[in-house]
Amino acid sequence: MLLSELKDRKAVSTNIKKKNFENNYDVVVAGLGVAGSIAAISAGRHGLKVLGIEKLSCMGGAATAGGISIYYYGLPGGIFEEIDEKAEKIKTGNLTAARGFHPDAKKFALEREAVKAGVEIAYNSAVTAVFREGGTVKGIRWISPEGVREAGCRILIDASGDGEVCAVAGCDFKYGREFDGTTQPYSHARVTFRDGRNIVNNFDAGHIDPADGDDFSAKVINAGILHLKDKFQEDDKIIFTALQLGQREGRLITGDETLSLKDFFSGKVTKEPVFYEYSNYDTHAKDWFCESELIQDWVVVAGLWGTKFSIPVPFKSMLPKGFNGLITAGRCISMEHEMAQCLRMQRAMQKSGEVAAWAAAIAIKNNITLREIPYAELLKGLKATNCFNGEIIETHWLSDRSELKAQLSSEKPGYAVWSAKLMGEDIKGELRQWLSSEDKHLSRHSAFALGLLNDKTALPVLREIVLERDKFIPSTSRIGSQKRLCSAIYLLGKFGDGESAEELLTVFREDTETDILTHTFMALLKIGSAIPEFREKIANGIIEKIGSNKFSAMYKVDRTYDVREDMAGYMRIIAIKKFDEWKIPHKLRETLEKSELTMRGKALMNQMFPIREKE
Amino acid sequence: MNQNYETLIIGAGLTGIGLACADKENSLIIERTISPGSEYINAFNPGNDWQEEPLTSGGKNLKKELEDRNILCDGKVHISALSPVLYSFIKTEKLNVLFWTEITGIEKVRGNFEVEIYNASGLRKIKVKKIIDTSPERRSAPDKSSIISKSINALLHCEKEISSFELKNGKLLNGRFPSEKYFSLPVEVNDSWPDARKKLFAAWEKRPGKLSGWLIAATASEFAYSSAKGPFEIKNNWLHLPSAAYSNPIQSFEAGVNFFKGEQQCSCQN
Numbered sequence: 089m090l091l092s093e094l095k096d097r098k099a100v101s102t103n104i105k106k107k108n109f110e111n112n113y114d115v116v117v118a119g120l121g122v123a124g125s126i127a128a129i130s131a132g133r134h135g136l137k138v139l140g141i142e143k144l145s146c147m148g149g150a151a152t153a154g155g156i157s158i159y160y161y162g163l164p165g166g167i168f169e170e171i172d173e174k175a176e177k178i179k180t181g182n183l184t185a186a187r188g189f190h191p192d193a194k195k196f197a198l199e200r201e202a203v204k205a206g207v208e209i210a211y212n213s214a215v216t217a218v219f220r221e222g223g224t225v226k227g228i229r230w231i232s233p234e235g236v237r238e239a240g241c242r243i244l245i246d247a248s249g250d251g252e253v254c255a256v257a258g259c260d261f262k263y264g265r266e267f268d269g270t271t272q273p274y275s276h277a278r279v280t281f282r283d284g285r286n287i288v289n290n291f292d293a294g295h296i297d298p299a300d301g302d303d304f305s306a307k308v309i310n311a312g313i314l315h316l317k318d319k320f321q322e323d324d325k326i327i328f329t330a331l332q333l334g335q336r337e338g339r340l341i342t343g344d345e346t347l348s349l350k351d352f353f354s355g356k357v358t359k360e361p362v363f364y365e366y367s368n369y370d371t372h373a374k375d376w377f378c379e380s381e382l383i384q385d386w387v388v389v390a391g392l393w394g395t396k397f398s399i400p401v402p403f404k405s406m407l408p409k410g411f412n413g414l415i416t417a418g419r420c421i422s423m424e425h426e427m428a429q430c431l432r433m434q435r436a437m438q439k440s441g442e443v444a445a446w447a448a449a450i451a452i453k454n455n456i457t458l459r460e461i462p463y464a465e466l467l468k469g470l471k472a473t474n475c476f477n478g479e480i481i482e483t484h485w486l487s488d489r490s491e492l493k494a495q496l497s498s499e500k501p502g503y504a505v506w507s508a509k510l511m512g513e514d515i516k517g518e519l520r521q522w523l524s525s526e527d528k529h530l531s532r533h534s535a536f537a538l539g540l541l542n543d544k545t546a547l548p549v550l551r552e553i554v555l556e557r558d559k560f561i562p563s564t565s566r567i568g569s570q571k572r573l574c575s576a577i578y579l580l581g582k583f584g585d586g587e588s589a590e591e592l593l594t595v596f597r598e599d600t601e602t603d604i605l606t607h608t609f610m611a612l613l614k615i616g617s618a619i620p621e622f623r624e625k626i627a628n629g630i631i632e633k634i635g636s637n638k639f640s641a642m643y644k645v646d647r648t649y650d651v652r653e654d655m656a657g658y659m660r661i662i663a664i665k666k667f668d669e670w671k672i673p674h675k676l677r678e679t680l681e682k683s684e685l686t687m688r689g690k691a692l693m694n695q696m697f698p699i700r701e702k703e
Numbered sequence: 704m705n706q707n708y709e710t711l712i713i714g715a716g717l718t719g720i721g722l723a724c725a726d727k728e729n730s731l732i733i734e735r736t737i738s739p740g741s742e743y744i745n746a747f748n749p750g751n752d753w754q755e756e757p758l759t760s761g762g763k764n765l766k767k768e769l770e771d772r773n774i775l776c777d778g779k780v781h782i783s784a785l786s787p788v789l790y791s792f793i794k795t796e797k798l799n800v801l802f803w804t805e806i807t808g809i810e811k812v813r814g815n816f817e818v819e820i821y822n823a824s825g826l827r828k829i830k831v832k833k834i835i836d837t838s839p840e841r842r843s844a845p846d847k848s849s850i851i852s853k854s855i856n857a858l859l860h861c862e863k864e865i866s867s868f869e870l871k872n873g874k875l876l877n878g879r880f881p882s883e884k885y886f887s888l889p890v891e892v893n894d895s896w897p898d899a900r901k902k903l904f905a906a907w908e909k910r911p912g913k914l915s916g917w918l919i920a921a922t923a924s925e926f927a928y929s930s931a932k933g934p935f936e937i938k939n940n941w942l943h944l945p946s947a948a949y950s951n952p953i954q955s956f957e958a959g960v961n962f963f964k965g966e967q968q969c970s971c972q973n
């Protein structure tokens with residue numbers, strides 16, 4: 089047998105003599121959080137012998153111990169609804185009112201159902217190793233209050249949130265965005281009692297490397313301090329600070345199928361969905377210049393941060409590639425970073441737990457592998473508990489041209505901008521006409537639509553937006569909407585518009601806000617990449633500013649709390665990479681060495697200048 | 704994080720924090736949760752005897768800070784707000800703490816201890832000369848013999864003040880604010896979380912009608928233990944000094960701060 093462990097961030101497997109286990113389970117659920125609790129209860133109800141292992145002393149993970157006891161969108165259906173009803177009954181007359189649901193009622197309801205379903209629960213315990221034969225999982229090791237324990241299992245469900253157990257087993261995973269390999273901000277929720285009820289206070293505490301124990305611990309402390317007040321008062325007394333760090337994103341375990349937002353936006357979706365998410369591109373990142381073009385098109389230009397869509401999820405995204413007897417449930421299923429911003433909400437995560445349990449039950453009862461489960465049979469089961477009910481909410485794009493025009497000339501143009509992009513060639517003629525409209529909204533938003541359609545007729549209007557420093561913020565979404573100036577600068581960069589270079593350098597030299605500065609910086613680099621003759625001038629303009637030791641570009645991570653990150657080092661790394669590529673001499677490395685890099689700066693450095701390990 | 708430390712302290716409870724203060728650079732605290740002071744804060748254990756004067760300057764400062772921040776007044780405490788104070792203390796005092804980290808093995812190698820730990824980075828080994836376990840259940844060498852009793856507590860929100868009240872089952876304790884109370888229900892030392900939670904909810908459901916307006920705002924995620932006072936020797940240079948053996952957070956803290964000063968005699972636990 090192989091003993092797989094994670095040692096200093098690396099998966100290591102050792103051949104051992106072990107043949108079998110004293111204790112054996114049909115299913116082991118690692119992590120009894122949002123997904124794992126439902127997986128364990130459901131598997132128990134299927135009559136399977138189930139062991140649930142949880143680091144904390146309760147079930148429910150982020151929804152209970154994590155303080156996030158509130159649903160954010162998602163779709164109805166599944167056993168979680170019945171458990172929520174039971175939690176509501178537990179609360180009535182005994183527990184305080186709460187915005188959302190009451191974490192303690194949910195905790196107790198989940199536990200009661202698990203015990204009733206015969207689930208054995210190991211609290212205050214952490215999975216630390218996986219046993220396998222080749223790619224087939226055979227059992228696990230965990231540390232418990234009584235010491236180290238081991239057990240065999242036929243199916244292991246990794247519901248640890250962060251895909252920690254899969255990482256231990258040696259599965260492939262990715263995390264973070266392509267640009268710098270970092271994840272969106274983390275949080276540490278606080279539940280206080282205000283206006284007659286428990287209220288969740290959630291904020292962005294900075295950035296974390298979720299796979300680094302030292303960084304994790306340091307960030308626990310940084311976040312914990314943010315709860316400090318000069319004077320605590322009764323009208324906002326603390327009920328508890330979260331027992332789990334608010335990691336919104338972590339490892340994404342590579343599966344047989346990987347969900348991507350790009351595919352989703354272009355209509356490539358699974359024909360074998362097992363559940364649906366319904367959410368928006370809910371990132372808390374605000375440094376948009378580091379996001380992919382797809383996301384900048386969606387948020388920076390169209391302002392569609394808040395637009396929700398229904399995402400079909402195939403079972404294959406829950407099967408770690410190359411492994412048998414292993415299922416992922418929760419926010420670590422196989423998807424790309426961009427999709428992970430949408431697919432993580434609690435209703436959907438609970439559904440994923442239920443899917444994992446149904447799959448385990450079908451595989452075990454029929455003595456087949458997880459990959460051999462017929463889709464129809466899995467679906468039949470999921471329909472029986474209403475987990476899969478076909479209920480989705482369609483996102484309707486505009487097709488009516490007068491409505492399109494009306495919205496483009498409004499303060500909420502985003503929907504129309506994206507609809508026009510989807511209409512493609514058909515609408516270009518009208519958009520071009522609207523460019524010259526007296527109505528500023530119509531003209532400028534039509535330029536955005538044409539920009540997304542890669543149509544250069546948009547350029548004069550985009551340049552005009554920059555000349556005017558148009559800081560109007562359309563209100564398409566509550567969050568994430570950008571100044572028109574930033575949208576235009578981004579598009580001019582995407583076009584590689586040489587004619588804008590001079591004006592963009594002027595903007596760059598100005599004492600301006602970080603969002604404008606960083607978008608201008610990226611646009612200039614893109615223009616330089618497109619037009620070699622401009623390189624020297626652009627590089628000099630950039631070096632003049634960021635080459636100074638005094639240069640700083642403060643990015644505000646949270647709106648209310650004073651959490652900031654200096655992007656100066658970050659920008660220098662990007663510039664060094666580009667200028668080296670352009671073969672332009674510079675001394676930015678020396679400036680960089682004198683400044684201290686943030687965790688993300690270091691991650692970017694690794695991404696852009698990877699240190700190759702010796703074979 | 705370094706690989707070698709003089710002292711490994713298990714548990715970022717108040718005694719653990721106090722111990723680390725004695726030799727900040729050479730001590731490492733390993734805490735399996737993400738919470739400092741968990742034995743009071745997460746247990747919803749407000750402690751008692753707060754009127755007693757602290758004996759150390761560290762203890763005095765901590766008490767004063769709690770009073771200044773309106774967390775402590777007239778011996779009554781808003782225990783949940785102690786949490787950010789401790790996070791801040793750890794940062795300003797530059798204590799080495801690894802949160803969310805398990806101890807998975809301890810081996811004695813040439814007079815030192817080789818300790819295997821597990822966290823987000825996976826397994827790692829550190830070397831230490833001395834180990835002081837402050838956890839009630841002695842996580843480093845599981846043994847419950849120093850536990851005298853345990854309770855499961857809940858934080859209550861009470862709209863209406865009711866004059867003092869004896870419960871048949873459990874106790875009511877005051878918090879810092881009139882609307883803040885704690886319900887403390889003794890359970891068996893061997894009761895599991897599901898057993899204890901079941902008892903807690905059952906007891907609260909059956910509370911006297913007079914208390915019907917008092918509601919549970921949160922239940923504890925840590926048992927409130929009463930432990931025998933250490934230190935107890937587990938092995939040579941490996942001690943158990945339970946943080947839950949004292950009356951309140953300041954006293955637990957001072958037990959740690961004073962520990963190295965006192966050259967205390969160990970009583971053998973096993």
Ligand SMILES: Cc1cc2nc3c(=O)[nH]c(=O)nc-3n(C[C@H](O)[C@H](O)[C@H](O)COP(=O)(O)OP(=O)(O)OC[C@H]3O[C@@H](n4cnc5c(N)ncnc54)[C@H](O)[C@@H]3O)c2cc1C
Pocket residue numbers: 118119120121122123124141142143144148149150151156158159160161162213214215216247248249250252253274275276277290332333334335336337417418419420432433434435437
């Ligand atoms: C700050 C924040 C705010 C959010 N806001 C909302 C919101 O308002 N509404 C909404 O619907 N969703 C929200 N979400 C998203 C949602 O809560 C999470 O994506 C979801 O909880 C993920 O479910 P999970 O089961 O994968 O992970 P979790 O719920 O985190 O559960 C994972 C469990 O595994 C345990 N575990 C980890 N490692 C191990 C191990 N080695 N051994 C044993 N146990 C282990 C953990 O202790 C935990 O209990 C938010 C998330 C965050 C972080």
